[in-house]
Amino acid sequence: MLEKEKINFEKTVIVGIITQNQSEEKLKEYLDELDFLTFTAGGEVVKRFSQKLDKPNPKTFLGTGKMEEISYYIKDNGISTVIFDDELSPSQQKNISKILDCKVLDRTNLILDIFAQRAETSYARTQVELAQCIYLLPRLSGMWTHLERQKGGIGLRGPGETEIETDRRIVRDRISLLKDKIKTIDKQQSIQRSNRGAMVRVALVGYTNVGKSTLMNAIGKSDVFVENKLFATLDTTVRKVVIKNLPFLLSDTVGFIRKLPTQLVDSFKSTLDEVREADLLLHVVDISHPDFEDHIESVNKILLDIKSADKPTIMVFNKIDAYRHLTIDADDLITEKTTKHYTLEEWKNTWMSNVGADNALFISATQKENFEEFRKKVYEAVREIHITRFPYNKFLYPDFEDAIEKEDE
Incomplete structure (x- = not known):
């Protein structure tokens, strides 16, 4: 059974940075945890990459040289997923995906995926879906890569923008619907708690x-x-x-x-x-x-x-x-x-x-x-x-009745 599960594990690499606020030792702790998160999600970490930076590169999170090193490694070793230890901005995720040409996730995305796998009840699934939609909304523009060739084409600017906006509207409507659903369940659970x-x-x-x-x-x-x-x-x-x-x-x-x-x-x-x-x-x-x-x-x-x-x-x-x-x-x-x-x-x-x-x-x-x-x-x-x-609980006080009489006096 274990062998069968191992075959299905996605080959991944994980990436982090050393900064003034995050030492090499601290990064190792975080990457150890990210490794365990990846295993929980169904991935197998085959290599770790790190780079020392004053601050993350606003375009690609890492420097150009390190990105090239990771790109060569994933092509040579058949890596399907790269996971970053910190949350990537929508533009960073889009740029990195173009360079590496594979699935790019960040820590937040990974945790959301684990939550989605683990959610058993309707309530948990609703909460996870809401979190995923909130995370997804600002990243929608980066997902419409098939429309990029239309940019600049006469008469073709509109449809691309409309399609993205339509998708955003669908996600916003879904967020609103999920929030209403959670409010309804919250009221029910609040009543249950009060009934205790x-x-x-x-x-x-x-x-x-x-x-x-x-x-x-x-x-x-x-x-x-x-x-x-x-x-x-x-x-x-x-x-x-x-x-x-x-x-x-x-x-x-x-x-x-x-x-x-x-x-x-x-x-x-x-x-x-x-x-x-x-x-x-x-x-x-x-x-x-x-x-x-x-x-x-x-x-x-x-x-x-x-x-x-x-x-x-x-x-x-x-x-x-x-x-x-x-x-x-x-x-x-x-x-x-x-x-x-x-x-x-x-x-x-x-x-x-x-x-x-x-x-x-x-x-x-x-x-x-x-x-x-x-x-x-x-x-x-x-x-x-x-x-x-319960000052006069008979389970705690053998002289419960006497205590009541004293209180009456």
């Missing part, structure tokens, strides 16, 4: 592929789709969970990513309403990933964008079993110890100092390691919110 009553709501948030769905399955005994690929989950799943005798609602949300396209943030705003309306956030982190602190920063930035950064949050550092398996040669001479050489205990001390011992957990969702501690901490946090909402 005053139960405490807990939302799992975090970078993509950190184990949120695995954790959801482990806590809620649910069956949420799990796969070691980016954006395995697009649709928000909500489950009723009971720890001890305390019920609450737990939601699994779409994963975040660095350089998340603004089109997706806009179209998935209603999916993120589960985060906005949550009483408690469980920020899940893959501690075995070398860039997990960057991931935390990216998630916090998006939480700030959707006005959810000030919510009570527990940092859940997942995959401690994988972190232990990371091998560091003890005999290597390390001139200066950095965070890349921290032990798990050092990370615990660091983060428990940063966010407080009550707001940091270290677990393995797959191995159920430290799971009792996790359940206890979540229970205590939910209970604290529950008490303020």
